[in-house]
Amino acid sequence: MTSKRQAERRSILRGLAVAATIPTIFARPAWSQANPLKITFGWPFANGTQGVEELAKRFSEEKRSIQVEVQVIPQAQVLPRLTTAFTGGQAPDCLGMSDAWLAQFAGGGWLSDLEDLFLASGIEKELVPASMQLARLYKGRAYYAGFVVEPYAVYYNKKHFAEAGISQPPRDVDEFRNVALKLTNRARNRYGYYAMGGSGWQFQQWSTWMVNHGGLGIANTMYDAQGKCVLSGAKHIEGLQKWLALYQVDKVSPPASATGTFQDQTNAFNAGQLGMVMGWGQYLSTLAAGIGEENLGTAMPPTGPAGQFFFYGGNGFAINKNTPHRDACWEFIQYMLRPENNARWNQQGGAIPTARKAWSAEWLKAPKFAAPMEMINRSSALVNNPRYLPGYGSFQTQFAPEQIQRTLLGKQTAGEHAKAIAGALDELKSKAS
């Protein structure tokens, strides 16, 4: 009886052991469709979240073996959040990346060098050269694959132009001043231009006047062959004085613009109180929505005695250096950069895609895109501004605004300003090397 029970027990145990082994033997590998590989994608921009989520969803449905989880990172907290995530080993596998932060994160050794992936995939020839220049801004190695490229252009209100009897946007700095004067009617709280001094992207405005009077350094950078910043030259100071005169003497800009930000500028333009503003291409759709598509015109920044130069920027996709899923991330990035997907995302925001084939899209033939696209194509006029230096973020958002505010408000001269700016850029360069 006892031995029979033991035998029964043994056979039950044997059965259980076999049952437990079956799933192990027939288990599918980790990368199979039933158990897809999951990658995380960080999206640190205020705009375009919906478009990215849509594309990630489509990719995950199409490519069942890889699932993309989009993690939205508030743009205002991007530096602390991503720095903490990278140092703590908790950063997403791949992420959206602005050219403004690229040097910081690549300099930290947190981004993967994408040169081998570009080489193997041959995707580079499908992207516009300006975007690839941005991708390689840090030590000449590609750390992101661009999905949007944008110039710093002039936007104007055609209605204001028509009312003032102006038929075309200004071509040089003198014309710019005259047009701004004609557009200004302070009694009606209307101004021709917005001389922006607040934190953000004001550096691109006033330094346009400096470089179109004094020129650039080697390789379109702001440094000469000896590595010294060129912005303190006499001609550069003359250019700056002309820009300052728009605010201080001609008063073609609202008094509040001395500390105004991009948001303030956009609000005032959309409220119909400004004739011309300068800014990034991604503002096109916002401005068009504000004053009406038919009223919005775009133009290149004015030419000066030393020529015409354009600031440009962009955003791209980068890969976390420590991700174990580098290939899967690259596959997702390539999907996002397919012309149809690249065009689709950019159309939603009204920005310029990086995929060359996407440039033939019908919506990009609208007149408002003509000037920005021409600017992007004129590579010899594109300014290689020092965002490739780690620490540039502080210069752009804290140092430069403080200086230009002091100068606009008459607390220092154009010469002192130029000297301070050149000194700060020299210091940045020496720290980086």
Place this chain on the structure above:
Amino acid sequence: MQSALPDEAFQIRRQNWRRIWRKTGIPWLFVSPVAILVATGVLYPLAYVLFMSTVDYSPYLGKAAVNVGIQNYLRVLDDPGFWNALQASLIWVLGSVVPQFLLGLAMALVLNERFLGRGVVRTIVLAPWAVSGVVTGFIWLWLFDGTIGVINDLLLRVNLTDEPIAWGIHSVTTWIMVFVANAWRGAPFFAIVILAALQSIDAALYEAADVDGATRWQKFRFVTLPLILNAIVISTLLRALWTFNFIDLLWMMTRGGPAGATTTLPIYIFDVIYQRGEFGYGAALSVTLCVMLITFSAAYWQLNRLTRMKS
């Protein structure tokens, strides 16, 4: 007999251990989860920041941390940016807390009275406290906008000004702008705390004061004020500390401008750490700020204690 002695001693020792265990061991066992949490959540970061403040660490440059001893602290003392930011912080705290307290006190005294619809009024008046600093910043920034702002529009309509005032370009008007915004948000906090204290005062004290023929001011001075003083001290201290560390509202409204006039210490530290990438120096600045706040709190508390002892 001899063999019983060690047993007795053993029993006594055991009882002593039991008593000690009950008295100190068990309470420690109960608080240990919290103690561990505090150690990992508060002490570890503090120790880490202290360690960071002694190294030169710039991760954005891809450089390893190098021990520099007290160099970062010496640099703090030599840094004009630090002293300017400290000055701006003091203006920010004083200009924010004093009007907030006065407004909050007035609100609490009114809301403590009986009137029709008091509940609704209390809810409305206290609502701004629930609004985040960023949203408050946006609201007031647009109200004060120098080109399209409502406040300028009102001033123009009543002929108080001939042209729109660019509030954000002069340091004085910028401070006014941020003080008003912060008072709008912070006064309800004082109102809530003081109102709670007012409601705990026994009505019999006022009746006794009435019997003694006290005036309204005398009742406030000798009955109300002493009994709400604790609440005032705590709320003022808390609000001063919060305001000192505040970044959202001020950042939204001024970004530290005009020309750095409103760059307070937290804004300066944020820039040093996350934009310049100088983590070691930023940590030294943070420790200095922390030490200053602890010293301020201790001094304020002590001063209050001495005042109360004297009275």
